[in-house]
Amino acid sequence: MDTIKLVDLKRQYAALRHDILPAIESVLENMQLYLGPQTRAFEQEWATYTGARYAIGVDNGTDALLLTMRAYDIGPGDEVITPANTFVAVVEAIMATGATPVFVDCDPATYQIDVAAAAAAITTRTRAIVPAHLYGFAADIDALCAVAHPRGILVIEDASQAQGLHYRERNAGALADSAAFSLYYTKNLGAYGEAGIVTTSDAAIADRLRMLRQHGATAQDRYTTRIPGYNSRLDEIQAAILRVKLCHLDVWNARRRAIAMQYDELLGDIVAAPMPPAECDPVYYVYVVRLAERARIQQELREHGIETGIHYPVPLHLQPICAHLGYRSGRFPVAEAYADTILSLPMFAELADAEIERVATTVRAAVCQPSGAIR
Numbered sequence: 041m042d043t044i045k046l047v048d049l050k051r052q053y054a055a056l057r058h059d060i061l062p063a064i065e066s067v068l069e070n071m072q073l074y075l076g077p078q079t080r081a082f083e084q085e086w087a088t089y090t091g092a093r094y095a096i097g098v099d100n101g102t103d104a105l106l107l108t109m110r111a112y113d114i115g116p117g118d119e120v121i122t123p124a125n126t127f128v129a130v131v132e133a134i135m136a137t138g139a140t141p142v143f144v145d146c147d148p149a150t151y152q153i154d155v156a157a158a159a160a161a162i163t164t165r166t167r168a169i170v171p172a173h174l175y176g177f178a179a180d181i182d183a184l185c186a187v188a189h190p191r192g193i194l195v196i197e198d199a200s201q202a203q204g205l206h207y208r209e210r211n212a213g214a215l216a217d218s219a220a221f222s223l224y225y226t227k228n229l230g231a232y233g234e235a236g237i238v239t240t241s242d243a244a245i246a247d248r249l250r251m252l253r254q255h256g257a258t259a260q261d262r263y264t265t266r267i268p269g270y271n272s273r274l275d276e277i278q279a280a281i282l283r284v285k286l287c288h289l290d291v292w293n294a295r296r297r298a299i300a301m302q303y304d305e306l307l308g309d310i311v312a313a314p315m316p317p318a319e320c321d322p323v324y325y326v327y328v329v330r331l332a333e334r335a336r337i338q339q340e341l342r343e344h345g346i347e348t349g350i351h352y353p354v355p356l357h358l359q360p361i362c363a364h365l366g367y368r369s370g371r372f373p374v375a376e377a378y379a380d381t382i383l384s385l386p387m388f389a390e391l392a393d394a395e396i397e398r399v400a401t402t403v404r405a406a407v408c409q410p411s412g413a414i415r
């Protein structure tokens with residue numbers, strides 16, 4: 041039996057290659073590989089798509105977070121609040137600015153940042169809250185802004201798992217002060233390599249980002265470094281690929297929602313799963329379930345040719361890089377319990393109905409052995 045991969049991008053490529061290959065070729069024939077027409081066009085298209093005024097292409101999502109925080113002058117002495125159950129890149133980005141990450145637990149129903157916990161974690165040093173839209177569900181951004189903005193605290197979306205996400209008639213990328221997107225190849229909108237983009241409607245921040253991504257210099261005066269920056273540009277080949285893929289994003293996201301509904305129907309009676317908040321139209325970067333005997337079930341799925349993942353197995357406050365911050369195990373009980381029990385099932389737009397059924401049947405058989413499920 042064929043393996044069902046967690047993400048199988050060969051199928052998407054097979055469908056797109058007739059558009060992708062000429063796009064790459066045209067960049068190579070033009071031979072302007074950075075900050076050229078493809079990047080400018082993609083930035084414009086992404087700004088329009090998200091509803092933010094500006095979009096600034098960078099090398100990857102981790103840099104998108106780092107450069108955004110640097111653009112706001114977040115640095116040593118500052119604190120940045122983020123959930124304990126997201127990807128470690130946000131911690132690296134906060135630490136790279138010199139600021140201190142402050143973790144909070146997640147909501148037990150949606151698995152998104154717990155807004156009351158974030159409010160309680162605010163101190164006089166807090167400069168920003170950086171919620172992730174985890175799994176392609178929306179964090180409760182309006183509630184976070186209501187807590188943060190009156191105190192002069194920024195809200196920066198980590199929208200890396202949320203390309204195309206709608207929340208209250210608006211789009212991820214235009215929900216708060218700025219947003220950082222990874223466009224890593226496995227994301228809902230992914231390049232064929234590294235890519236990231238920042239969106240904001242603040243002209244001064246957009247200008248700072250354009251400098252920070254290119255050695256702290258302006259485009260007009262490339263060899264004068266005005267602020268210590270980075271080499272972190274979106275490249276033209278990736279921008280050309282992303283422009284082709286952007287035309288399909290809404291259709292892919294709709295298919296991901298349909299797949300999630302099928303999983304819900306086939307498995308909802310035997311496994312726990314995070315509930316998308318009512319005010320969003322989730323884009324299911326991953327489809328997560330929670331299982332008491334995760335290791336055994338993951339192994340059984342592997343033996344039946346079904347690949348799974350864990351997003352993510354180690355809560356951020358328990359990562360070795362955070363040891364000096366003094367968090368102990370037990371501090372964030374929801375995030376910790378979930379890290380031990382979550383499992384991501386195959387999820388990509390080209391997944392066939394028969395494959396969804398095979399995954400569900402195999403999960404059901406594994407779970408329905410004694411004590412496999414969490415109810």
Ligand SMILES: *Cc1c(COP(=O)(O)O)cnc(C)c1O
Binds near residue numbers: 100101127224235
């Ligand atoms: C993928 C991801 C990132 C990091 O993006 P890279 O492009 O791999 O640097 C950051 N945050 C979240 C939530 C992600 O899913």
